[in-house]
Amino acid sequence: MRQKSTNYITFECLSRSANEAFARGAVACFAAQLDPTLEELGDIKTAVSEAVTNAIVHAYPDTLGRIVVKAQILEGGVLEITVRDWGRGIQDVEKAREPLFTTGGEERSGMGFTIMESFMDKLTVRSQPGKGTKVTMRRRVQPRGRGR
Amino acid sequence: MEMRYRAENRLLTISLAGELDHHAAKGLMDSIDRCMEQNLPARTLLDLGGVTFMDSSGIAVVMRAKRRMDALSGSLAVVNIPKQASRVLETAGLDRYVDMLV
Numbered sequence: 001m002r003q004k005s006t007n008y009i010t011f012e013c014l015s016r017s018a019n020e021a022f023a024r025g026a027v028a029c030f031a032a033q034l035d036p037t038l039e040e041l042g043d044i045k046t047a048v049s050e051a052v053t054n055a056i057v058h059a060y061p062d063t064l065g066r067i068v069v070k071a072q073i074l075e076g077g078v079l080e081i082t083v084r085d086w087g088r089g090i091q092d093v094e095k096a097r098e099p100l101f102t103t104g105g106e107e108r109s110g111m112g113f114t115i116m117e118s119f120m121d122k123l124t125v126r127s128q129p130g131k132g133t134k135v136t137m138r139r140r141v142q143p144r145g146r147g148r
Numbered sequence: 149m150e151m152r153y154r155a156e157n158r159l160l161t162i163s164l165a166g167e168l169d170h171h172a173a174k175g176l177m178d179s180i181d182r183c184m185e186q187n188l189p190a191r192t193l194l195d196l197g198g199v200t201f202m203d204s205s206g207i208a209v210v211m212r213a214k215r216r217m218d219a220l221s222g223s224l225a226v227v228n229i230p231k232q233a234s235r236v237l238e239t240a241g242l243d244r245y246v247d248m249l250v
């Protein structure tokens with residue numbers, strides 16, 4: 001389903017772990033115009049952090065590569081975020097999305113996709129081994145004011 | 149990410165402050181390991197009171213601390229958990245493996 005975008009930002013960064021904080025912070029600043037609650041903003045930051053960390057850790061395990069993040073506001077107050085990399089890709093996306101599945105060893109928990117899925121309304125993962133991965137997440141931010 | 153600790157009578161309290169993401173977790177795991185090795189606690193309290201943000205990297209940190217305490221035949225509890233961090237820990241179902249005290 002295509003929906004009209006009313007505003008967006010996009011940025012590219014190198015896959016350095018120092019950029020994790022920048023990426024979630026930038027998206028949170030952009031999302032602020034939807035007037036989210038602190039809890040909604042926390043959910044959005046967490047999901048972005050998971051997706052960008054995956055690109056840094058898994059897509060480019062021993063190189064530095066490009067990551068492009070786009071955040072857009074769709075009609076109806078829906079925030080859509082895409083995180084794209086051109087790294088190693090995922091063999092079996094369904095398996096990768098299972099809770100506790102990780103190829104990252106003791107340093108990872110395997111809960112990244114599970115958190116993205118439960119903190120956002122919708123999660124789509126498209127990936128091709130050797131070509132890269134595109135993660136798309138949507139979250140409707142409840143309009144504030146009357147009754148809230 | 150800042151880490152402070154206090155050890156008395158084999159009770160080790162580790163207090164964290166700042167943002168706990170993958171960038172911070174790498175160094176933090178080593179610091180916690182070293183702190184436990186030096187103090188050989190019977191019980192460790194991991195105080196998240198100052199944590200302003202945490203993602204799933206924090207889950208790995210807690211699980212690692214838990215395994216280290218198991219290896220020392222000691223116990224671990226996570227205390228003072230802020231709301232955002234507790235949502236992450238709950239989603240992971242970590243309360244089934246680790247004591248969480250509010």
Ligand SMILES: Nc1ncnc2c1ncn2[C@@H]1O[C@H](COP(=O)(O)OP(=O)(O)O)[C@@H](O)[C@H]1O
Pocket residue numbers: 050054055058059060085087088089090096097101102103104108109110111112113114133204
């Ligand atoms: N951008 C990506 N590029 C390549 N592999 C990925 C990417 N994102 C996720 N993966 C794979 O999916 C697995 C599960 O990811 P996730 O749920 O975030 O857990 P974790 O990051 O803790 O391993 C990863 O271990 C990795 O194998």
Ligand SMILES: [Mg+2]
Pocket residue numbers: 050053054108111112113204
């Ligand atoms: Mg992950």
